[in-house]
Amino acid sequence: MKQHDKTNISTGLATFLPFLRPYRRQVIGALIALVITAGAMLSLGKGVQFLIDRGLASGSEADLTKALFIFMGLVLLLGVGSFCRFFLVSWLGERVVADIRKAVFAHLLTLSPSFFEDNSPSEIQSRITSDTTLLQSVIGSSLSIALRSSLMLIGGILFLLVMHFKLTLILLICVPFVVIPVLYFGRRVRRLSRNSQDEIANVGRYLSQALRHIKVVQAFTHEKHDEQRFSSAVEQAFSVSVKRILQRSWLALMAILLSMGGIGIMLWFGGKDVISGAISAGDLASFLFYSIVVAGAVTALSEVMGELQRAAGAAERIMELLNETSDIISGKQLIPNPVNPDNSVTNNTVLEFNEVTFSYPTRPTTQVLKNLSFTIQQGETVALVGPSGAGKSTIFELLLRFYDPQQGQLRFADHNIKDYDISAWRHQLALVPQETALFDQTVTDNLGYANRDASEATIQDAAIKSNAHDFIQQLDKTYDTRLGEDGVRLSGGQRQRIAIARAILKDAPILLLDEATSALDAQSEHKVQAALELLMEGRTTLVIAHRLATVLNANRIIVLDQGEIIAQGTHSELLKSCALYKRLADLQFGEQSLKTKLLSDCSRS
Incomplete structure (x- = not known):
């Protein structure tokens, strides 16, 4: 200022x-x-x-x-x-x-x-x-x-x-x-x-x-x-x-x-x-x-x-x-009648990144994404894989229009997403972040953040599907319990399940999952993964994968490094064709095998 x-x-x-x-x-x-x-x-x-x-x-x-x-x-x-x-x-x-x-x-x-x-x-x-x-x-x-x-x-x-x-x-x-x-x-x-x-x-x-x-x-x-x-x-x-x-x-x-x-x-x-x-x-x-x-x-x-x-x-x-004026301009200010995303899907291509180049305003000389181009088909599940700083989270932020690229376009159903009314566009996206933001309000209020029209029964149903209902019932006032600033009364896994319940409540056609099960134990992960698979049916899903085991069944995996796509394909294809992906897989699956062996040895002893 x-x-x-x-x-x-x-x-x-x-x-x-x-x-x-x-x-x-x-x-x-x-x-x-x-x-x-x-x-x-x-x-x-x-x-x-x-x-x-x-x-x-x-x-x-x-x-x-x-x-x-x-x-x-x-x-x-x-x-x-x-x-x-x-x-x-x-x-x-x-x-x-x-x-x-x-x-x-x-x-x-x-x-x-x-x-x-x-x-x-x-x-x-x-x-x-x-x-x-x-x-x-x-x-x-x-x-x-x-x-x-x-x-x-x-x-x-x-x-x-x-x-x-x-x-x-x-x-x-x-x-x-x-x-x-x-x-x-x-x-x-x-x-x-x-x-x-x-x-x-x-x-x-x-x-x-x-x-x-x-x-x-x-x-x-x-x-x-x-x-x-x-x-x-x-x-x-x-x-x-x-x-x-x-x-x-x-x-x-x-x-x-x-x-x-x-x-x-x-x-x-x-x-x-x-x-x-x-x-x-x-x-x-x-x-x-x-x-x-x-x-x-x-x-x-x-x-x-x-x-x-x-x-x-x-x-x-x-x-x-x-x-102060916002850097992000809603489509209402660009065209007389902004396109409504709800009625725009006329072909199988839902999302398209077309030669996108982006640098954060605080780091204008550092290109986080470099001429990035890829498409996502309707109903397809695409995983983004790569080392830290590869640009995975930046793709989500551009999709949510927290920022606009300096070059290139993000397109939805053959239209630049800048042409859409910004609220209407964001209604098409449901985000499950890696770090869940919670407010010092009740559980019901935090869950209802995704859909203020949801009934109490609908909110509880979403909590059940996300495996959050059981721990909510154990809180002092169940769904009327205040969670404290940033949800300090909940563990990391519990906060993440609240985020998943929000995504279920929003019921949006496009899902953005930032490793939605990373903070869950094995039992909870299995239940939540089942709920997510049900939620993902018929929807376009983009997943940021920190653990490769969670995206083995993705339709397509895109490997990013330093803001560029270096390979894409299925898990088995990338093991043969991409050295970076194979190295990441060897590290993660090798550690997983070691943990499994240690647990097995402990159980025998």
Whole structure:
């Protein structure tokens, strides 16, 4: 994400006007309440003058009571207006931030995986939580205070000019001395606020990584080192925050000293006029009230300015996320009526890789696949075999359109898969990954991830077929048991059986199996393999084979090495024609024979 050092409050906050538009009535109501409270507050100055000159100075108890009732009426109006203003602006702050969080999250779900390779999910999480919380505070409080203080400042100065021009000039002379420090320190606060938010995000990122991999941390006795690194990150964030706080403190100090100093000078001149009889005591009290209102408004603006500067930085960070575009473009944007894969199979060729060349965005100079070409027939089972780094998993990622190739095409039923609506295309694929991703939800919710319309009976049937039902029944709350983050309550084999049940539930025409039985014991593997064979009937299946024993019955085996196809055929054909395949087979089947012999010797002894 790009860094922008120069931003301003107006452009930073104006970007969120679209989120305010749906709530125009609440915004208008808040503005009306704001104007009423500002008017009531300004009227209190005249109320004080009336109370002194028409009440106390008159010597009449009736006049004093009348003046007091007028004053209390203004106080009541101020209180009711403040209640309405506070409720409406606070409601707007919470509502707008909730909408922003939903919009950002929904947008993030559309971005390609390459975006998350360059941007840490923990740092993104910090933007959605801490940055939006800051925006909520500003929209629901600081912005209202800034608007009210601006009205009070303008209204107070107008009242002062009408009442006493000379004394008002004394106050206005001090205004530049207050505004200049506000602008100077405000720019520094804005820059430091952005840095502070970034450092806080770094703290959150490091914390998330350490806790997510706590077993690795403890297994390598890395606690002290990680504690020191985390402490360094926290101290760095603290150091940047202290610099920001220091600038805001200077800002508040200059505003208070200069504004209140101006009031002191004004009182000296005003006191001389009262003594000489040029103005009354009520006039001076009223003038003093408005002077305090103006000084308070200036001080409030100087303090809120820091919050608004921080909000501008937070708004910039949020807008960076909203302005990100995905590298993967859905077919809806390429052709008026995208082809529907459900009704596209017109011949036996279902999938075709046509001279595909691909490099990952983070490694643009390294070609993972090189002019790769092969076809898969409808209902055929094709296995991908090769050493680590040969490009097997990359083929799956291209099929799922997590990435698009730099050259060549992936075709489905004589159409480039880019022509299809991306959701419609992915509905045609059921994936069983080697490492299953589970969420901190119930078993039913995790299984239903593949098909939200599946009934409870259908979900349980899929679990039975994948040999997952028995261990699920042994959990505390069976299908209502929460699995913890990343499914920490399950073993590797149990997590894999959940993934197989998902594939069964999705019931897609194309299966992508990344060694679906690699983490299972022999008994479970036999049952799951039987379920997979039933599932594979009539479907096109592409299998990544780490263990050759699982693909002996594949219609065709493709041998990959360094992103290129070096051979393809059946198991028996490849043993004769491909040296790499024979070497892999000798290694694996040799180890398997040794294990079988050891088990046999142990059973005899």
